[in-house]
Amino acid sequence: xxxxxxxxxxxxxxxxxxxxxxxxxxxxxxxxxxxxxxxxxxxxxxxxxxxxxxxxxxxxxxxxxxxxxxxxxxxxxxxxxxxxxxxxxxxxxxxxxxxxxxxxxxxxxxxxxxxxxxxxxxxxxxxxxxx
Ligand code: HEC
Numbered sequence: 001x002x003x004x005x006x007x008x009x010x011x012x013x014x015x016x017x018x019x020x021x022x023x024x025x026x027x028x029x030x031x032x033x034x035x036x037x038x039x040x041x042x043x044x045x046x047x048x049x050x051x052x053x054x055x056x057x058x059x060x061x062x063x064x065x066x067x068x069x070x071x072x073x074x075x076x077x078x079x080x081x082x083x084x085x086x087x088x089x090x091x092x093x094x095x096x097x098x099x100x101x102x103x104x105x106x107x108x109x110x111x112x113x114x115x116x117x118x119x120x121x122x123x124x125x126x127x128x129x130x131x
Pocket of ligand 1: 049052053054055056057066067068080084085088089093094095096097098099100101102103104106109114117
């Protein structure tokens with residue numbers, strides 16, 4: 001009797017110990033709608049992504065009804081290198097992978113902005129285990 005109560009108590013302690021470990025490193029599980037905030041050096045890319053790309057590609061790159069998710073192996077760097085991102089922003093994209101329609105060119109975004117945005121997207125992809 002006494003020992004089974006002890007087991008129960010230590011199980012609860014293990015569970016209590018495990019929960020904070022997840023939130024401490026800031027990595028939230030996918031699909032909860034929360035996005036871990038990016039390291040300071042990626043903030044500029046994060047802001048630009050949120051301003052110019054997230055309307056279609058979703059906050060955190062999860063996609064929307066207007067555009068595909070970047071958290072997808074189609075968009076990992078071997079398939080869509082950084083140049084593909086520069087081209088997409090500068091020229092737009094004709095629909096070819098999906099059924100969302102064409103992506104318009106994004107005039108407000110210059111090449112150096114895209115470099116920041118791509119760094120941020122690569123980071124998101126890494127968080128999602130896509131590399
Ligand atoms: C108005 C909606 C919209 C916005 C805003 C938008 N995109 Fe897209 N994007 C799309 C759609 C739709 C596709 C998918 C086209 C297809 O079917 O392959 C796409 C595809 C892409 C691709 C893949 C290109 C390829 O070669 O297949 C890249 C890279 C991309 N977008 C980058 C960006 C970046 C960077 C931004 C912000 C500067 C951005 N997009 C903003 C809608 C959008």
